[in-house]
Amino acid sequence: MKGGIKEWPEDERPREKMQKSGADSLSDAELLALIIRTGDHASHQSAIDLGRNLLQTFGDLRKLSVATLKEICEVKGAGPAKAASVLAALSLARRVNTGKLESLERFTAPSQIFNHFHYRFRDRRREYFIALLLDGKNRIILEEQVSEGSLNQSIVHPREVFSRAVKESAAAVILVHNHPSGDPSPSREDREITRRLKEAGEILGIKVLDHIIIGDGSYLSFVEQGLL
Numbered sequence: 001m002k003g004g005i006k007e008w009p010e011d012e013r014p015r016e017k018m019q020k021s022g023a024d025s026l027s028d029a030e031l032l033a034l035i036i037r038t039g040d041h042a043s044h045q046s047a048i049d050l051g052r053n054l055l056q057t058f059g060d061l062r063k064l065s066v067a068t069l070k071e072i073c074e075v076k077g078a079g080p081a082k083a084a085s086v087l088a089a090l091s092l093a094r095r096v097n098t099g100k101l102e103s104l105e106r107f108t109a110p111s112q113i114f115n116h117f118h119y120r121f122r123d124r125r126r127e128y129f130i131a132l133l134l135d136g137k138n139r140i141i142l143e144e145q146v147s148e149g150s151l152n153q154s155i156v157h158p159r160e161v162f163s164r165a166v167k168e169s170a171a172a173v174i175l176v177h178n179h180p181s182g183d184p185s186p187s188r189e190d191r192e193i194t195r196r197l198k199e200a201g202e203i204l205g206i207k208v209l210d211h212i213i214i215g216d217g218s219y220l221s222f223v224e225q226g227l228l
Contacts, residue, residue: 040077158200182216
């Protein structure tokens with residue numbers, strides 16, 4: 001439909017449509033239009049046109065949510081302000097779906113860790129290695145990001161994993177990392193790194209409770225699989 005959204009019939013405008021029928025009645029492009037707010041006069045795009053353009057460019061909302069600010073700005077009509085608004089909204093949505101790990105919450109099962117990290121990592125293009133530090137009662141003290149990038153023994157070194165654990169007098173750690181492929185099956189490198197970290201922890205008196213690999217919709221626990 002040509003012309004600005006204000007020129008459209010009221011029951012076809014996203015804001016009015018949502019007020020009448022609720023947010024679920026809106027398409028992804030219409031929801032993006034409410035976030036973007038205004039179109040691009042130079043290219044004669046309405047906010048909905050721009051929303052559709054973003055979805056066509058990136059494929060869907062999941063892929064859009066992990067795009068960079070620069071990548072979104074490269075889409076015609078999407079400047080830094082609109083790109084920032086879109087990423088902020090999608091980041092909030094991801095946080096809503098994340099089961100937050102509270103400080104001093106007691107670790108009880110690998111699924112607890114999966115629920116916390118799944119939505120944060122499922123669409124990431126890079127691997128992130130996290131160490132969760134626990135006290136003597138298996139309560140989580142804090143979360144420490146150890147590395148970002150493909151896992152290898154040079155960047156996931158025992159000193160990087162355990163230096164903060166020693167400083168915080170942690171009694172145990174849980175190792176967590178994601179597989180961008182979506183398949184949580186452990187690689188040979190994953191197994192070797194886990195073995196080395198377990199041995200280093202034993203020397204320091206800090207137990208490695210588990211190593212949990214986050215995939216897309218699933219996870220693998222080294223303990224549950226008898227690998228630790």
